[in-house]
Amino acid sequence: MHQKPGPMTRNELPAGRLLPQEEVQSTLARQLHNGAGLAETLGNLQQWSESVGYYDHLAGRNTYLSFSSEEWNTDLRLQVNYARIGYTPPTGDRPACPLCAENIGTPGKEKLRVYQFELNQRVYFAHLTPFPLHPGHFVVNRWEHLPMHLSRGAFEDAATFVEKCPGWLAASNSDLLWAGASVLQHHHFQAFPNLRLPIQDATALNTTTINNTVTSMLKWPCPSLRLYGKTGEVVETAFRLLQQWKKPEPGKRTCNFLMESIPHGKACLHIILRHSDHRTHPDLLPIKSEGVGIIEMAGELILPPRPNMTPEENRDYFTSIGGDLIPRLIGQNSPPPHLATAFFQTINWN
Numbered sequence: 001m002h003q004k005p006g007p008m009t010r011n012e013l014p015a016g017r018l019l020p021q022e023e024v025q026s027t028l029a030r031q032l033h034n035g036a037g038l039a040e041t042l043g044n045l046q047q048w049s050e051s052v053g054y055y056d057h058l059a060g061r062n063t064y065l066s067f068s069s070e071e072w073n074t075d076l077r078l079q080v081n082y083a084r085i086g087y088t089p090p091t092g093d094r095p096a097c098p099l100c101a102e103n104i105g106t107p108g109k110e111k112l113r114v115y116q117f118e119l120n121q122r123v124y125f126a127h128l129t130p131f132p133l134h135p136g137h138f139v140v141n142r143w144e145h146l147p148m149h150l151s152r153g154a155f156e157d158a159a160t161f162v163e164k165c166p167g168w169l170a171a172s173n174s175d176l177l178w179a180g181a182s183v184l185q186h187h188h189f190q191a192f193p194n195l196r197l198p199i200q201d202a203t204a205l206n207t208t209t210i211n212n213t214v215t216s217m218l219k220w221p222c223p224s225l226r227l228y229g230k231t232g233e234v235v236e237t238a239f240r241l242l243q244q245w246k247k248p249e250p251g252k253r254t255c256n257f258l259m260e261s262i263p264h265g266k267a268c269l270h271i272i273l274r275h276s277d278h279r280t281h282p283d284l285l286p287i288k289s290e291g292v293g294i295i296e297m298a299g300e301l302i303l304p305p306r307p308n309m310t311p312e313e314n315r316d317y318f319t320s321i322g323g324d325l326i327p328r329l330i331g332q333n334s335p336p337p338h339l340a341t342a343f344f345q346t347i348n349w350n
């Protein structure tokens with residue numbers, strides 16, 4: 001059901017030959033000018049990056065597990081993350097911000113190249129994450145060093161990005177520490193070609209129309225909404241709902257979101273409510289000590305392998321506990337039901 005945009009033109013980046021950033025940018029920009037879409041351009045960057053060994057540091061392939069769940073109407077998923085095993089970050093003088101463009105070509109990031117483009121007159125650049133969760137996993141960053149924010153423009157830019165890259169999914173973490181944030185100091189979102197996450201198949205419980213946007217409350221282990229409609233109206237509704245949710249406790253309440261483009265100028269947006277007081281409980285910290293982000297709240301956990309277990313033992317272990325663990329971890333990282341209920345009561349459900 002996903003569009004797989006195959007290369008329509010030849011990739012003009014020379015396979016296997018590392019080029020300076022300026023040349024990568026000018027080559028890709030020329031191809032885009034000559035009719036390649038943004039998705040094809042990023043696909044070319046990915047293909048070429050692989051050819052110059054951008055992923056050579058990856059320690060191993062992740063184990064992907066899936067758990068059929070009648071309760072949540074979808075398969076929940078879990079990745080055992082082997083990619084980072086034994087990885088030591090580069091030492092010495094590092095740029096202060098891990099996402100700023102000044103990282104390009106620095107020690108440990110010699111093969112990092114990016115593509116710069118505009119979304120709604122704001123300058124962005126996309127780079128491949130060195131530890132992809134799925135093939136073609138990009139991070140799309142503002143060129144300017146601006147803190148993470150969930151403004152109207154942030155929703156709008158994610159929507160424009162997926163409109164330019166049909167079939168892609170944009171996934172955003174939040175703007176608050178301990179509430180599904182990743183790198184707070186630099187505005188960014190993640191982008192994946194051909195990815196569908198479990199929450200996208202969650203059942204709608206209540207549905208109403210706000211500002212021409214079909215808005216549904218979802219049956220999911222954390223309070224979440226699905227918005228569907230004309231892109232501009234979805235963006236406006238999302239922004240207003242988020243302001244409404246944040247209002248009683250600014251600095252504690254926020255959201256994660258997933259944006260996908262629907263043909264004919266429409267968008268589908270999933271909003272997952274977050275609250276910085278509600279995070280992984282001590283019982284699960286030995287399994288997941290890092291913060292829990294958008295991909296995980298959307299139904300795909302990313303966990304480090306258990307130490308002292310072989311990959312086979314890890315597979316068996318997580319296969320046995322995954323079905324219960326996934327909704328429990330999502331639930332622990334959710335605002336409590338009474339806060340979500342009070343917020344949902346402010347929405348006039350049909």
Ligand SMILES: [Zn+2]
Pocket residue numbers: 097098099100101144145146185186
């Ligand atoms: Zn930065």
